[in-house]
Amino acid sequence: MPVRIPRTSLSTQAAAVLRSEIAQGAWGDHLPGERLLATRLGVSRPTLRAALETLEAEGWLERRQGLPTRVLEGGRRQSERNCTVRMLTPVPLRDMPPLTVCWMDELRERLAAAGHPLELVVSPATFTTRGERTLQRLERSHPGGVWILHLAPESLQRAFAARDLPALVAGSAAPGVPLPSVDLDYRAICRHAAGLVRARGRRRPVLLLPDTAAPGDAESAEGFLEGCPGARVLRHDGTPSGLCRQVRTVCKGREGADAVVVGRSVHALTVLTCLLGDGLRVPEDVAVISRDGDAFLGHAVPALTRYASDPRRWAALLAREALRLCEGVRTGARHRLMPDFVAGGTL
C-alpha cells in the first residue's frame, strides 16, 4: 500500500523523452537549436541544457559551441509521418492584424475538430534569407507534417514546391507556383477601389503600399492601374513616421493627391490620423480607402471605407485544403476571395 510518489526532476524527464526520440531517429543527424527544442518540450533552456548534458555524458550527442548539436551513431529509423499542420509565419501572433489572428483561431478550431493540431512556427528569417536555406533549417527542426505558408516570399514558396513538400499558401500566393493557395483577390479589390475613386470625381488617386515583397502587393498595384491607368503607386517603409512623411509629400498643395488607397489596415489608420492631424479634411480634401478590413477601422471618425473579408470563409477554405494535404491529396487549387465593400465616411 505505501506507494511513494516518484520525484523526477524536469530535466530528467526531458532527457528521457529526448533519449527515446533520438533512438527512434526522429531528429535525423542534428538536433534543432536549444531555444527551439526548449519551447517544444515546454521547458526552459537551462533545464533543457541539463538534459542535454546528461545525454552527452551518455554518449548520445556531441556538442560544440557555434555548431548544431550532432547526434552520434543512432539507429536512425524513419519516423512515421505524423500529420500535424504547421503555420509558418514571419510575425508573432501579437503583431498580426486582428483579422489574421481571427482566421487563424478559426482555422485552429477547424483543424482540431478533425484531429489535427495546428502549430505556429514563427520564423522572421522567412523574409530575409533565401528560400533554400530557410527550408533546410525547417526540415531539420520540424520533420514531417503539412505546412501552411503565411506571408512567405516567392523564393520560399518555390522551394517548397520544388521539393514537393505538402504545403499550401495562405495569402500572397506568388503567380505560377504550383501550390494550392487561398488569398484575397487583391487585383479585383484595388481595381474596384480605383474605379470607385474615379467615379466620385477624384482625379489624382494614389496607392500606398509597404516596401516588402509580398506578391499580394504586386497584384494590388496591377489592379489599381487597371482601374485607373496612370495613377501613382508609392511604397513606404512601414513605420508611422516614414508613412507620414510619404503622405505629407504626396498630399501637399493643389496638385497633391485627392484620394489615397492604403494597403494594410494599421497603415490606413496611420494615414487617416496623419491627414486629420495636419488639418486636412477627410473626405473633402482627401479620400481614404483601406484595402484591408479590420474591425477597428469602423471606430475611426469618420469610419474608414474599406474592404472586409469574412475570416470564417477564409479559414474554411484553408482548413479544407490543409486536410486534403494531410490525406495525401495534392491539388493546385487557387482560391481567390472577394471581400465585401464597406462604405464608411472617408470617401
Added chain:
Amino acid sequence: MPVRIPRTSLSTQAAAVLRSEIAQGAWGDHLPGERLLATRLGVSRPTLRAALETLEAEGWLERRQGLPTRVLEGGRRQSERNCTVRMLTPVPLRDMPPLTVCWMDELRERLAAAGHPLELVVSPATFTTRGERTLQRLERSHPGGVWILHLAPESLQRAFAARDLPALVAGSAAPGVPLPSVDLDYRAICRHAAGLVRARGRRRPVLLLPDTAAPGDAESAEGFLEGCPGARVLRHDGTPSGLCRQVRTVCKGREGADAVVVGRSVHALTVLTCLLGDGLRVPEDVAVISRDGDAFLGHAVPALTRYASDPRRWAALLAREALRLCEGVRTGARHRLMPDFVAGGTL
C-alpha cells in the same frame, strides 16, 4: 511532433494515486491520518491535503475535523477525461478587440497542449437575459466541462457560483463572487493615469466609459477618482456618433476637458480621430490616454499613450486556473494584472 513534457503538480499525482487505491478498496472505509499518509506517499502534509480536497470535491471522501476521513461508497464516477473547456462570451470572435483574440488563441494553444480542447460558446443572450435563465439553457445544451466566463454580467457569475459549477471569470470579475478570476487591475491603471495627467499639469481630466455594466468599468471609475479627486467620469453609448457627441460637449470651450482617459481601445481611437477632425491639437489642446492597449493604437499619429498588457501572461494564468478546475481543484484566486505603461505622443 508534440513532445511536450506534461507538468503534473505533486498534489495531482498524489490525488491520482489515492483515487486508484480507493477504487481498489485498498484502504477500507477510513483513510489513515494525514500525517501518516503524507509520509507514506513521500509528500508533505499541505500537498497531501490539496490532493484530498480534490478527492473530496469528486465525492470519494468525507472529511470532518476531529474524525478520521471516511471513504464513501463508490465515489461518483467523475468523467475526468471528458473535461472540455468552454469559453462563454456574448461577442463573436471577429468583433473582439485584437488583444482579446490574441490571448484567446494563446489560451487555446496552452489548453490543447494539456489535452483539453477549447470550445467557444457565443451567446449574446448572456448580456440580455437573467443569469438563471441563461444558465439553465447552457446546462442543457452543454452538459459537463469547465466554463470560462468572458464579459459575463454579475448575475450570471453569481448563478454559476451558486450552482457550484466549475467556472472561472476572464476579465471584469464582479467583487464578492467566489469564483477564480483573472483580470486587469483597472483601479490601479486608472489611478496611475489620473496621477500622471495631474503631474503633467492637466487640470480638467475626464474618464470616458461605455454605459454597460462591466464591473471593470466601475473599478476604473473608483481608481480614477482616487488618483484625481473631483474629476469627472462620463458614460457613453458605445457608438462612434454617440461617443463623438459626448467628446464634443466635454472638450468644448475654455473650460472644457484638457485630458481624456478612455476605456476600450476602439473607443480611444474614436476619441482621437474625433478630436483631430474637429481641429483640436493632441496633446497640446487635449491629452488622450487609452486604458486598454491594442497594438493598432501604436499606428495612430501621434501614437496613443496607453496601458498594454501581455496576452501571454493573461493566457498563462487563465490556462492554469482552467486546468485546476479540470482536476477538480476549487480556488477563489483573484489574479489582478498590472499592464505596462506605453508612452505615446498623446500626452
Added chain:
DNA sequence: TTTGCTGGTCAGTTGACTTGACCAGTGAGA
C-alpha cells in the same frame, strides 16, 4: 477532566524552474 488522536490553518524558507539578457564561436552570403 485529561490526554492523544483527528483535521484545519498559517508564516517562513527552500530550491527547482523560468525569464531575459549577454557573450563567443561558426559559416553562409554580400
Added chain:
DNA sequence: TCTCACTGGTCAAGTCAACTGACCAGCAAA
C-alpha cells in the same frame, strides 16, 4: 574581406510549488 544571423555557453533576478514546523479546534477514550 566583412557582416550578420545563427549556434552553444553563461549568468542573475524573479517566480512559485512544495516543505517545514508550528499552533489551533474538534472528538473520543482513559
